[in-house]
Amino acid sequence: MRIRKSVAGTTDKVEMQMTPMIDIVFQLLVFFVMSFKIVEVEGDFNVKMPAAAPSEGPPTETFPITVRLEADAQGKLAGIRVGGKGLASFQALHLEIRSLLGDDRGPGSFAESAEVELDVDYNLKYEYVVHAITAISGYIDEQGNIVKLIEKLKFAPPKKPPS
Amino acid sequence: MAKRKKFDVTAEGDMTPMIDMTFQLIAFFMVLLNFGEAEHTEEIKLPKSALAKPPDAPLVSPLVLNLTDQGTVLFNGEYLPIKALRQPLAVEKALLQASNKSPADATVVIRAHRDTPAGVVQELIQECQDNSFERFALRVLQSQETEP
Structure with a gap:
């Protein structure tokens, strides 16, 4: 049997074909770059609104604070009213709610049981409703913590669309 | 004359x-790719709020309803008027009841x-109620x- 002589100082190098792998890798990269989308953080305002039915629990002692939002013909905000009192902005609404609630925030306080009924015009843009809910439901303090005000929300029966 | 050897220089x-x-x-783009947001549509421009925080825990049996500014609801890839939601909502209700859950425990994500008129949002809520x-x-x- 002949034994192959190996040439001294030479090494057999097996070269891998890189081209197909790089092709695929770039295709993958292009796919992920194209489908990339910056996701904006979304949050919820949780509202529990059962259909109008006789309530099972004891009747509530407090009447809801009625917040009236009026719209102009274009659906923009035309006025804010709390119990008949006109307010100029959502900031004023926020301050009004805070003054109504006072400083008592503990269990059994008025703030805990208070409820707001939103009475909005049919054609008012939804973003104004969200601004009103924001003004009613709380604020962010100096430390960046959310301080909750009124969490119980309900809507007045919807009005008829303007003809 | 000596012949020069040719070398391949690569x-x-x-x-x-x-x-x-x-x-x-x-790896970076794969990690950031969010397939779970399939129910979100670019057409809906949500209102903004500083107090909105993402939920701490996943919602119980969420039902996502995308409401356009035209007053139609994007549901299962179809644009339906609010009145036409009655049947799909009844189906959802039946599915929940079949899995021993109550529609009262499910969360409707609106x-x-x-720019949608607030009255339309109220009509949608009423339809769900x-x-x-x-x-x-x-x-x-x-x-x-x-x-x-």
Whole structure:
């Protein structure tokens, strides 16, 4: 049997074909770059609104604070009213709610049981409703913590669309 | 005259750093790719609120309803008027009851366009209430801009 002589100082190098792998890798990269989308953080305002039915629990002692939002013909905000009192902005609404609630925030306080009924015009843009809910439901303090005000929300029966 | 030997001179670049970087980029984009947001549509521009925080725990049996500014609801890839939602909502209710859940425990996530008339949002809520849904999550974008 002949034994192959190996040439001294030479090494057999097996070269891998890189081209197909790089092709695929770039295709993958292009796919992920194209489908990339910056996701904006979304949050919820949780509202529990059962259909109008006789309530099972004891009747509530407090009447809801009625917040009236009026719209102009274009659906923009035309006025804010709390119990008949006109307010100029959502900031004023926020301050009004805070003054109504006072400083008592503990269990059994008025703030805990208070409820707001939103009475909005049919054609008012939804973003104004969200601004009103924001003004009613709380604020962010100096430390960046959310301080909750009124969490119980309900809507007045919807009005008829303007003809 | 001595004949000169011919040599093949090929310059090979080192591919390793490029492939390393490319794989890192792929990994980065793969991690950020969010397939779970399939129910979100670009058409809906949500209103903004500073107080909106993402839920701490996943919602119980969420039912996502995308409400456009035209007053139609994007449901299962179809644009339906609110009145036409009665049947799909009844089906959802039946499915929940079949799995021993109550529609009152499910959360209806309302993703309404910011220009939608508030009355239309109320009509949608009422339609859901008629099918015994009680919990609603009004979805908004988290933002520091609060007043228009």
